[in-house]
Amino acid sequence: MAAHTPFIPEILTEWLPAQRWFPVKGETVDLTVVGGTVLEDPAGDAGFEVHFLAVTSGKRTDVVSVPISYRSGPLDDAAAGLIGQVDHPELGARWAYDATHDADFVRLWVDFILSRRSTPDGRLAGVVVKAPAGQEPGTEQPVKVLQGEQSNTSVVYGSGPGSMIVKFFRVLAAGESPDVQISAELTAGGSTDTPDTFGWVTGTWQVPDGEPGQHVTGHVSVLRDFVEGSTDAWRTASAAASSAADFTAAARGLGRAVARIHQQLDGAFGSRTATEVEEKEFKDALAQRIRWAWEEAGDVVGPLDGEVERIIREIQAVEGIPPLQRIHADLHLGQVLQAPDGAWLIIDFEGEPLRPTAERSVPDVTVRDVVGMVRSLEYAAASRGAAPLGSPDAAATEQWSDAARGAFLEGYAEEIGAPVDTAGPLFRALWLDKALYEVVYEIRNRPDWVEMPARDVRRALGAQSGADATKAADMNTPKNTGPDKGAGQTNLVAKAAKTVAGTAKGRSGQGHQRRRGGRGQGPRGGLRPDRGAAGRGRHRRPHARPCRAVRPAAGVGGRVPPAPRGAGRPPRQRRRRHRPDAAPSRAVRRGRHRVRPYGAPARAQRHLGRRPRGGEPGPRPRLPARGDVRGRPDHRRRPVPVPADTRRDRHAPDR
Numbered sequence: 076m077a078a079h080t081p082f083i084p085e086i087l088t089e090w091l092p093a094q095r096w097f098p099v100k101g102e103t104v105d106l107t108v109v110g111g112t113v114l115e116d117p118a119g120d121a122g123f124e125v126h127f128l129a130v131t132s133g134k135r136t137d138v139v140s141v142p143i144s145y146r147s148g149p150l151d152d153a154a155a156g157l158i159g160q161v162d163h164p165e166l167g168a169r170w171a172y173d174a175t176h177d178a179d180f181v182r183l184w185v186d187f188i189l190s191r192r193s194t195p196d197g198r199l200a201g202v203v204v205k206a207p208a209g210q211e212p213g214t215e216q217p218v219k220v221l222q223g224e225q226s227n228t229s230v231v232y233g234s235g236p237g238s239m240i241v242k243f244f245r246v247l248a249a250g251e252s253p254d255v256q257i258s259a260e261l262t263a264g265g266s267t268d269t270p271d272t273f274g275w276v277t278g279t280w281q282v283p284d285g286e287p288g289q290h291v292t293g294h295v296s297v298l299r300d301f302v303e304g305s306t307d308a309w310r311t312a313s314a315a316a317s318s319a320a321d322f323t324a325a326a327r328g329l330g331r332a333v334a335r336i337h338q339q340l341d342g343a344f345g346s347r348t349a350t351e352v353e354e355k356e357f358k359d360a361l362a363q364r365i366r367w368a369w370e371e372a373g374d375v376v377g378p379l380d381g382e383v384e385r386i387i388r389e390i391q392a393v394e395g396i397p398p399l400q401r402i403h404a405d406l407h408l409g410q411v412l413q414a415p416d417g418a419w420l421i422i423d424f425e426g427e428p429l430r431p432t433a434e435r436s437v438p439d440v441t442v443r444d445v446v447g448m449v450r451s452l453e454y455a456a457a458s459r460g461a462a463p464l465g466s467p468d469a470a471a472t473e474q475w476s477d478a479a480r481g482a483f484l485e486g487y488a489e490e491i492g493a494p495v496d497t498a499g500p501l502f503r504a505l506w507l508d509k510a511l512y513e514v515v516y517e518i519r520n521r522p523d524w525v526e527m528p529a530r531d532v533r534r535a536l537g538a539q540s541g542a543d544a545t546k547a548a549d550m551n552t553p554k555n556t557g558p559d560k561g562a563g564q565t566n567l568v569a570k571a572a573k574t575v576a577g578t579a580k581g582r583s584g585q586g587h588q589r590r591r592g593g594r595g596q597g598p599r600g601g602l603r604p605d606r607g608a609a610g611r612g613r614h615r616r617p618h619a620r621p622c623r624a625v626r627p628a629a630g631v632g633g634r635v636p637p638a639p640r641g642a643g644r645p646p647r648q649r650r651r652r653h654r655p656d657a658a659p660s661r662a663v664r665r666g667r668h669r670v671r672p673y674g675a676p677a678r679a680q681r682h683l684g685r686r687p688r689g690g691e692p693g694p695r696p697r698l699p700a701r702g703d704v705r706g707r708p709d710h711r712r713r714p715v716p717v718p719a720d721t722r723r724d725r726h727a728p729d730r
């Protein structure tokens with residue numbers, strides 16, 4: 076590789092931590108080169124390199140992928156991808172770009188996959204699972220880097236029919252990425268419920284801190300059909316909810332699509348009965364997760380501890396959980412595209428994101444995905460705004476929600492050929508788990524949105540404990556929202572809200588006071604989510620982890636909070652605010668000329684400490700109670716979130 080000054084990884088010490096996908100887990104990060112290779116630019120104009128870097132912070136190490144393109148001058152329309160300027164001993168000044176922003180690199184990359192090439196050193200290899208129709212390698216195509224809070228970098232290649240989307244994974248994992256594995260199997264099986272996967276690139280890198288010569292291989296990138304003109308189902312559903320437009324036909328179709336995906340996954344990977352041990356693990360993990368989330372969210376929801384415990388007892392008493400199979404595991408409206416012809420397409424099969432790759436492929440119960448989508452529809456309904464309890468608007472929200480949820484469940488049941496048992500303990504426990512997780516997620520990411528899931532939890536738990544047994548119906552069965560029943564439901568909600576208000580003060584006296592005083596302010600009323608944000612797609616999804624005491628063991632479908640990955644990481648927004656003040660790393664300041672062949676890893680250390688502005692020791696930003704980075708594969712994830720900045724716009728190209 077070229078001997079630039081500064082060389083990798085010094086050149087990246089400032090740039091990397093500023094990237095959304097960077098899996099920072101602490102204030103000090105060590106960068107070590109663990110692999111990389113050169114791709115020849117056929118035109119001879121640019122230097123293309125792909126670098127794999129181990130990012131170590133504390134006890135945790137991730138491997139990130141950074142393709143770089145070196146140019147002799149600024150590249151048109153690629154300013155957003157500029158890493159910096161470097162000097163080459165023979166060539167002089169070079170402009171270094173994140174190569175995903177370089178159209179020539181992306182074209183080469185797509186050709187690399189479609190021509191099933193591999194580099195002479197064998198470190199990168201292209202694989203084709205299905206050849207795209209009408210794509211001639213080498214054809215010049217426009218590229219657009221999708222913007223937004225994505226955990227990877229996706230680039231649209233081409234325009235109009237035949238265009239493709241190439242995803243560059245940023246945090247790599249050894250072994251098969253569930254996203255690639257599942258989508259490839261679905262494509263091979265002829266699925267029309269997910270975009271076609273054409274091929275991928277595997278990469279090989281040295282195991283960080285492993286024995287010399289110890290290498291692993293994993294997915295680095297995947298190439299798919301780009302569904303031109305598609306919209307994100309969250310946008311579609313929340314827009315329909317806002318205008319009170321009927322969404323039942325769409326929701327029914329969505330239910331059918333999810334059911335077909337489950338059938339296809341069963342066909343591709345099989346299903347089986349859980350062993351006794353697996354069943355116990357499943358129930359324990361679910362119970363522990365609910366308890367943990369309740370610890371985090373209870374203050375905001377209200378004193379419904381008894382109801383939460385009752386649901387936990389019920390799930391523990393279940394004998395015989397449904398068969399286990401591969402599922403999506405992270406399903407919500409933001410993971411669904413609607414094609415221009417109205418078809419729903421499920422995407423992003425990365426699974427439980429904070430878990431290690433191997434655990435993300437663990438089979439689970441399909442009802443988890445059903446619950447994920449049900450919750451998302453309930454969210455979409457709530458996104459129209461929290462109207463005063465008992466108002467016609469509040470009734471309309473419930474009506475839309477119940478109708479959409481009911482239609483979704485009907486569609487799912489029609490396709491599967493059996494009804495979904497929404498009244499059973501499994502559904503109820505998974506629903507509560509998901510809804511509480513969302514409360515925690517919103518506390519940490521979008522505080523203005525907290526009221527949406529919190530209300531739903533109150534409504535559900537309040538209905539369970541309501542004095543009027545005739546109205547305390549199954550919390551997830553669509554309710555008749557006619558004038559009479561609607562009023563009854565409102566009473567229950569009002570009752571729950573009153574209970575919250577009435578007992579909030581008494582908590583400490585009852586020994587129920589939560590740990591985090593700052594969050595115990597109780598529910599906020601009348602909040603309306605920021606429409607602009609809601610319309611802009613998906614949010615960052617970093618999740619925190621539970622305290623050690625309640626962290627359950629990993630197990631089948633446990634969706635247990637993962638091992639620590641950066642607890643205490645400051646909110647990204649705050650980190651960013653401080654980043655501009657950060658001084659260059661020592662290595663960069665010295666401007667050393669460092670050339671390190673692969674195999675003799677270079678190290679650079681980046682201190683991400685917050686530096687006070689103007690030398691003033693400003694107040695330290697409050698850290699999330701238990702923050703973690705989300706940065707998919709192996710990062711971003713679950714189950715608990717960290718603060719985020721803005722919502723994603725996954726469709727907005729930056730060029």
Ligand SMILES: Nc1ncnc2c1ncn2[C@@H]1O[C@H](COP(=O)(O)OP(=O)(O)O)[C@@H](O)[C@H]1O
Nearest residue numbers: 225226227229240270299300301302423725726
């Ligand atoms: N096949 C596709 N066709 C059209 N848009 C897509 C396609 N795949 C992904 N997208 C868009 O790119 C965004 C990011 O894709 P996703 O696979 O979720 O990436 P990430 O793993 O980075 O979150 C999606 O939200 C969607 O807007």
Ligand SMILES: O=P(O)(O)O[C@H]1O[C@H](CO)[C@@H](O[C@H]2O[C@H](CO)[C@@H](O)[C@H](O)[C@H]2O)[C@H](O)[C@H]1O
Nearest residue numbers: 405407408409450451454513516613614615616
């Ligand atoms: O980024 P991920 O896909 O991993 O998901 C995380 O972010 C989601 C926010 O986009 C969050 O979803 C919650 O909000 C959605 C609306 O924005 C709603 O449709 C979901 O039902 C609700 O859970 C998800 O929980 C979180 O893991």
